Amino acid sequence: xxxxxxxxxxxxxxxxxxxxxxxxxxxxxxxxxxxxxxxxxxxxxxxxxxxxxxxxxxxxxxxxxxxxxxxxxxxxxxxxxxxxxxxxxxxxxxxxxxxxxxxxxxxxxxxxxxxxxxxxxxxxxxxxxxxxxxxxxxxxxxxxxxxxxxxxxxxxxxxxxxxxxxxxxxxxxxxxxxxxxxxxxxxxxxxxxxxxxxxxxxxxxxxxxxxxxxxxxxxxxxxxxxxxxxxxxxxxxxxxxxxxxxxxxxxxxxxxxxxxxxxxxxxxxxxxxxxxxxxxxxxxxxxxxxxxxxxxxxxxxxxxxxxxxxxxxxxxxxxxxxxxxxxxxxxxxxxxxxxxxxxxxxxxxxxxx
Numbered sequence: 296x297x298x299x300x301x302x303x304x305x306x307x308x309x310x311x312x313x314x315x316x317x318x319x320x321x322x323x324x325x326x327x328x329x330x331x332x333x334x335x336x337x338x339x340x341x342x343x344x345x346x347x348x349x350x351x352x353x354x355x356x357x358x359x360x361x362x363x364x365x366x367x368x369x370x371x372x373x374x375x376x377x378x379x380x381x382x383x384x385x386x387x388x389x390x391x392x393x394x395x396x397x398x399x400x401x402x403x404x405x406x407x408x409x410x411x412x413x414x415x416x417x418x419x420x421x422x423x424x425x426x427x428x429x430x431x432x433x434x435x436x437x438x439x440x441x442x443x444x445x446x447x448x449x450x451x452x453x454x455x456x457x458x459x460x461x462x463x464x465x466x467x468x469x470x471x472x473x474x475x476x477x478x479x480x481x482x483x484x485x486x487x488x489x490x491x492x493x494x495x496x497x498x499x500x501x502x503x504x505x506x507x508x509x510x511x512x513x514x515x516x517x518x519x520x521x522x523x524x525x526x527x528x529x530x531x532x533x534x535x536x537x538x539x540x541x542x543x544x545x546x547x548x549x550x551x552x553x554x555x556x557x558x559x560x561x562x563x564x565x566x567x568x569x570x571x572x573x574x575x576x577x578x579x580x581x582x583x584x585x586x587x588x589x590x591x592x593x594x595x596x597x598x599x600x601x602x603x604x605x606x607x608x609x610x611x612x613x614x615x616x617x618x619x620x621x622x623x624x625x626x627x628x629x630x631x632x633x634x635x636x637x638x639x640x641x642x643x644x645x646x647x648x
Contacts, residue, residue: 309349313346316343316346320339320343388497391497392495392496392497394424395424395496395497395498396423396424396495396496397423398423398424401423402421402423403423403493403495404420404421404422404423404493404494404495404496405420405421405491405492405493405494406418406419406420406421406436406438406486406491406492406493406494407419407421407488407489407490407491407492408482408483408486408488408489409488409489410483410488411563411566411567412561412562412563412564412566412567413473413560413561413562413563413564414473414474414475414483415471415472415473415474415527415563415564415567416471416472416473416474416479416482416483417455417469417470417471417567418436418452418469418470418471418472418482419467419468419469420434420436420467420468420469420470420494420496421466421467421491422465422466422467422468425460425462425464425465425466426464426465426499427463427464427465428454428457428464428465428468428499428534429499429502429538430502430514430534430535430537430538430539431453431501431502431534431535432453432454432498432499432500432501432502432534433451433452433453433454433498433499433500433501434451434452434454434468434470434496434497434498434499434500435449435450435451435452435496435497435498435500436449436450436451436452436470436494436495436496437449437450437494437495437496438482438486438492438493438494439493439494440485440486440492440493440494441478441481441482441485441486442481442485445478445481448478449497450478450479451500452470452472453470453530453531453534454468454469454470454499454534455469455470455471455530455531455533455534455571456468456469456471456533456534456537456571457469457534457537470530471527471529471530471533471567471568472527472530473526473527514535514539514548514550514632514634515539515542515547515548515549515550516548516549516630517549517550517629517630517631517632518549518550518551518552518627518628518629518630518631519550519551519552519554519623519626519627519628519629519630519631519632520539520550520552520553520554520631520632520634521554521556521619521620521623521631521632521633521634522535522536522553522554522555522556522634522635523556523557523614523616523619523633523634523635523636524555524556524557524558524635524636525557525558525559525560525636526558526559526560526561526564527560527564527567528636529557529564529567529568529636530568531636532555532557532634532636533568533571533575535634536553536555536575536584537571537575539553540575540578540579540583540584543581543583544578544580549629550583551581551583551628551629552583552585552626552627552628553583553584553585554585554586554587554623554626555584555585555586555587556587556589556614556619557586557587557588557589558588558589558591558613558614559588559589559590559591559592561592562590562592562593565588565590565609572586572602572607573602573603573607576602576603576604576606576607577603579603579606582604582606584606585606586602586606586607586608587608587610587619588607588608588609588610589609589610589611589612589613589614590609590610590611590612591611591612591613593609593610593611593612594611595611596611597611598610620633
């Protein structure tokens with residue numbers, strides 16, 4: 296095949312792809328109302344901009360041909376630089392994984408799971424090399440016992456809870472998730488409860504550092520924090536409550552009130568976090584915490600109170616977000632922050648309120 300023929304085929308393929316994309320965008324635009332708040336629409340807009348930039352690039356190249364000409368002779372150097380960077384980062388990542396998982400004289404990372412109702416799984420990871428956990432951190436997890444194809448696969452999970460040793464470092468971390476498809480479903484089906492399996496982790500990653508010159512403020516700078524969540528989203532709120540409570544005892548935060556409003560997706564969701572909520576209340580000497588749990592499937596219309604000093608209130612029905620926000624504003628203590636981890640319909644409703 297001659298070079299000219301190859302060029303024609305290449306251009307025709309690109310032209311066909313462009314026309315098909317334009318027709319697809321035109322048809323889709325007639326059926327939906329575009330908004331950047333929707334992740335699908337936003338990412339589609341970005342893809343369209345990149346596609347448009349590819350069409351404009353040849354026009355720019357003809358105008359500044361002299362600039363692009365030297366780059367052709369240096370292509371080999373660029374390839375070698377990229378290859379070297381890729382190998383270097385790969386080696387560094389491998390060393391980090393070995394450092395986190397292997398300690399001479401100790402067992403490597405061990406995982407054991409505890410299933411709860413509604414396909415919720417609590418996974419406990421015993422760590423050979425403890426570290427100081429911060430709220431918002433996540434790890435990537437691999438469990439070879441799940442299957443041969445999962446030997447070198449890493450799946451990201453946020454750290455929900457941790458147990459500390461005498462030095463204040465985490466000797467065990469807990470991951471809370473709902474089994475859906477893929478790895479999480481295989482883990483629930485293949486791993487026996489309360490039995491240890493070999494696993495490997497990479498991390499921890501995050502959270503981003505907070506600086507005085509940055510736009511992100513520390514959670515402890517707010518006097519009043521309202522946490523709203525639905526279903527398994529409680530897994531993202533628990534570590535922040537645990538960390539704030541620890542820092543409160545050390546007089547390291549300004550927070551004086553933390554209110555949690557948790558709407559269950561299914562009745563069994565409450566069981567997965569019950570013990571941790573009880574622990575937080577027992578550690579709360581200053582009565583800073585207040586928990587409200589809403590059960591949309593609950594049959595009893597009576598309000599029930601549980602936990603230490605009966606600070607866990609369980610309601611039947613869905614949350615009235617307008618009423619909740621109004622009551623919290625009346626009880627506010629200093630600057631208030633609303634931290635949410637909700638499914639889309641509820642999250643958008645809270646923001647609009």
